[in-house]
Amino acid sequence: MSVRATTESPVARAVLIAIALVFLGFFLLLPLLAVFSEALRQGTGPFLDALHTPDALAAIRLTLLIAAIAVPLNMVFGVAASWAITKFQFPGKALLITLIDLPFSVSPVVSGLIFVLLFGANGLFGAWLAEHDIKIIFAVPGIVLATVFITFPFVARELIPLMLEQGKDDEEAAISLGANGWQTFWHVTLPNIRWGLLYGVLLCNARAMGEFGAVSVVSGHMRGETNTMPLHVEILYNEYDFVGAFAVASLLALLALVTLVAKTVLEWRFSLHAGARH
């Protein structure tokens, strides 16, 4: 076995691994530990009390509500867009692919401002909305809109490469066997993309719950009404309520950890699945 020819020397390997671990520890692990240790600095009692304040509970509820609306919407949109892009030829396809990436390339603050410019009191539709007594900016609908906008690439980005790789053969086979569009989607396409879809939904959910910038612009920061968890953390921190701020932050960090574990499990299932294909 000529292993030497293709591997680095043991010293180089050790140095590279050490650099990676130190970097990882310093930038990822340490902050994570800091969040939990700050939150639990005065013991579990004050930690739980901080989470039980009406404002914190309202922020948690609002965050869950926003995710519950934005994630399903983007799941449907992501699947529809990926399906259209990978299975059909149509004019404007390249433009659609570019547009899907827009929320990733634009600063979240700008994303939020777009909605203020559209629906704010002095915005394009502001007068009309005020006339009909519809509140979007500084209210829940605005937060939902901003979150949907910010998170819409996740599912599509995950599915487009996967569906391109899988090609159209399976769908054509199903249709040639007499299946209609819905049957083809439900029995053939969806099972083929299920792990990728789940993965995209997971990432989408993590971002929907964690988004700060865009939501901050449209929310108005009304305690107990339009504050999501990330916004609530900032307010508490600015008021020097460190235990409260870090308690809520630790919940968000926990969400990140759960997402990571779920992602790892999914990737493992995904690779098993992909391996069995050929």
Add this chain to the structure above:
Amino acid sequence: MIHLRGITKRFGEYPALHGIDLDVAPGEFIALLGPSGSGKTTLLRIIAGLEFQDSGTVLLGGEDVSATPVADRHVGFVFQHYALFRHMTVADNVAFGLSVRRGKGRLPKAARQARAEELLRLVQLEGLGARYPGQLSGGQRQRVALARALAIEPRLLLLDEPFGALDAKVRKDLRRWLRDLHKQVGLTSIFVTHDQEEALELADRVVVMNQGRIEQVGAPDAVYMNPETPFVSHFVGETNRLPAAGGEIHFRPHEITLAADGAEALLVDNVFRKGAVWRAEGLLEGSGQFVELDLPSSGEAPQLGQTIRFNPHSARMFNADGDQTQGAHR
């Protein structure tokens, strides 16, 4: 059974088919043979309804299906890479066409399963119904794909490079098996291939295609023995070409008579055994044309550097426009 009239197709600027006319009789086994880019797969997909022609008509069993989508054409289509549904068992794959059927044609579950088993028996995969496609070999997967296509009782079976993804040995076995199956079932079938051996061995008639046109249609023997165009002569079987006044002379490596006073002389550059004959290759004296000859292996092996004198005993002459100007035998 199938009547194609004036089928044309473009992909953007690229013309894929130029006015294809073709008639297929019931029960026939047809090969669409051609190099990649010849339009053979596009033509197959147009017959299936997976692709639509820009102009021209497709008649299936006397019915104009030119604008009918694939789901309503009742054709079985077998894909090169099988396109089996990997999350379903083999039996569920085979029964798919029956289980998506709605309305009064729908069979109860027990009947669908029985039909799937019957088809698996037909393709000699009895007892493998509970497996997943990932657990089968390439040859087995292709037979599952075939059983699945047959399950809907198609009026026509279309196969796109059915052996393309298989290794040589499996390919040969499956080829023989498919020929027997066709005899047994008698379903009108069209398959696409770039492998002339496959086409000549399996098909009742071979349709040779090149650059979106049909070059020649005929029985395998006729296509091989009497190619009508230089392309067919060159693409089907091996052919030597000699420049001649007003065109080109084509002859097969075995269509020669050795003669001490032969008109042509080959300077042997390479020799190897090719099955039952010696294959000698080299350049002709005078014209410098590269030529391959088959010599009986009962004799001594030709030596490198030796000169072999011969006359082509049957040959075809094509003029510069590709028209044949002289009969098959001269």
